[in-house]
Amino acid sequence: MNLILLSPEDITADGNATIRDPRRLRHLREVHRAAPGQHLTVGVAGGAMGRAELTALNDQQATFHCAPLTQTPPPALPVHLVLALPRPRMLARTLEHVTALGVKDITLLHTRRVEKSYWQSPELAAEKIRRHLVLGLEQARDTVLPEVTLRRGFRPFVEDVLPGLLSTRRGLVAHPGMANACPRGLREPAVLVVGPEGGFIDWEVERLLAAGCEGMHLGPRILRVETAVTALLSRLF
Amino acid sequence: MNLILLSPEDITADGNATIRDPRRLRHLREVHRAAPGQHLTVGVAGGAMGRAELTALNDQQATFHCAPLTQTPPPALPVHLVLALPRPRMLARTLEHVTALGVKDITLLHTRRVEKSYWQSPELAAEKIRRHLVLGLEQARDTVLPEVTLRRGFRPFVEDVLPGLLSTRRGLVAHPGMANACPRGLREPAVLVVGPEGGFIDWEVERLLAAGCEGMHLGPRILRVETAVTALLSRLF
Structure with missing residues (x-):
């Protein structure tokens, strides 16, 4: 998981996002060994990508604060x-x-x-x-x-x-x-x-x-x- | 399994070969739905390939009669x-x-x-x-x-x-x-x-x-x- 894919409605107006699905929470803990303060790559489905800071992580949810997402996704194959x-x-x-x-x-x-x-x-x-x-x-x-x-x-x-x-x-x-x-x-x-x-x-x-x-x-x-x-x-x- | 790989010692002087491992026997029965009389591609490890006729198939073994194997394997990547x-x-x-x-x-x-x-x-x-x-x-x-x-x-x-x-x-x-x-x-x-x-x-x-x-x-x-x-x-x- 090199990118955390968010839905547009997952992100609040002040740039906070929360994910709750067990698969990604487990991946964050076990593979990334993520901890609050760490920066990860996030992207909005169909839209831009950028970095986000993990602000909280527990068994139920992970919360991120997203910097403005300005990076375009890589080009598609034609x-x-x-x-x-x-x-x-x-x-x-x-x-x-x-x-x-x-x-x-x-x-x-x-x-x-x-x-x-x-x-x-x-x-x-x-x-x-x-x-x-x-x-x-x-x-x-x-x-x-x-x-x-x-x-x-x-x-x-x-x-x-x-x-x-x-x-x-x-x-x-x-x-x-x-x-x-x-x-x-x-x-x-x-x-x-x-x-x-x-x-x-x-x-x-x-x-x-x-x-x-x-x-x-x-x-x-x-x-x-x-x-x-x-x-x-x-x-x- | 598009080729049955034989060891040189699996083939008798008169061109008969027998395989006994359960994996390939199962594959012959369940995927190839093979029956005696059917022709399949065989090859000798490190050597030539060709066609062989399945002469017998049961739960313990499959027996083939190999035509002279004259086809060279495909080129390797350098x-x-x-x-x-x-x-x-x-x-x-x-x-x-x-x-x-x-x-x-x-x-x-x-x-x-x-x-x-x-x-x-x-x-x-x-x-x-x-x-x-x-x-x-x-x-x-x-x-x-x-x-x-x-x-x-x-x-x-x-x-x-x-x-x-x-x-x-x-x-x-x-x-x-x-x-x-x-x-x-x-x-x-x-x-x-x-x-x-x-x-x-x-x-x-x-x-x-x-x-x-x-x-x-x-x-x-x-x-x-x-x-x-x-x-x-x-x-x-």
Whole structure:
């Protein structure tokens, strides 16, 4: 937890803020070994960041006095990530990685090789997803929550949504066996489409290419989704 | 498990191989839903890969008949990774990521901000480390186990070992606040040095630079070690 994320309504007019959730109180005590007088980095969800002094800490709450928050959060990655829904534990970790890396737009997509049961997972509850996004922001010192959209139909997404995304972005599909290697150091916004663990089926790749995406690969190694997505984002941007 | 890793002594002269460990037997049954007659990818530790036919599967063992194994494993990354020892769970995941990405030389190093208790972790037992390396190889379809060396002294490593590594490799230290961004698409072998979660102390950075490493950074975001290492390797190679 390299940043304490506050809601705008958490901060009083005179700059005091209080947090009460057990997870962060425990982290302050056990990891930060925080004590009153110590300065920590805080940020307002969707807004600015800065330093705050811990003024009180007990089992029920921590109170901070925030200096004026004037620091802007780090730049976002100019990418819309379209990810075939991974299995629940992989989803959780992948959301944390990509949020920490600065992704702000995430679409979780059904494809043929996504197990249908994954769509019933409690991990897809908005509150569960938000928890992983917050962990990613706390890690990377960022305040801007990504937007996550669930798309349970491949064809409606590719036909009705993807063309709009591609009107202002370069589309890239990561898929083994494509002719070109993943490009490096893009200078334009992109849509990055990543398949499920078993890969896209041929028909899905054809539809994505027909919609205007370029195919590319990351080399001969088969990577887990969480490793592949981090590697792709780091090579692209 | 995209590859079944065999020891050379597991394969008889007529190309039959048997595995008996419960983990892989369970994976074959529950994830692959494997049945006799099915073909799977196998590889010999340190050697070639190819296809094998599952000839029998029960609760005690799986038997394969291997076609001549003629495929070479995927190329290694030309990097020696020097990593400040992460906390045990992070170490486990990081070993799996970097093995899947093709790292073959890993030094786990003590630095000031590595908690001393990490060196007492059972996760550092050779058999535990090997388990994570094997998981990485099984994931990426590779057969060549990385070599992992533990270095409990920072100064002896930097003074006595690092100069030899740097005699034929470009040294790069990832550290926030360095002047240059992480280079892209290296064409030469490298030593990549990555600090602990709290970072190197100034004196350590000075010693690494004095030994001939270049400093570089990955941007303003603070990443977990496992995310940072994957991102660095993917950007460098």
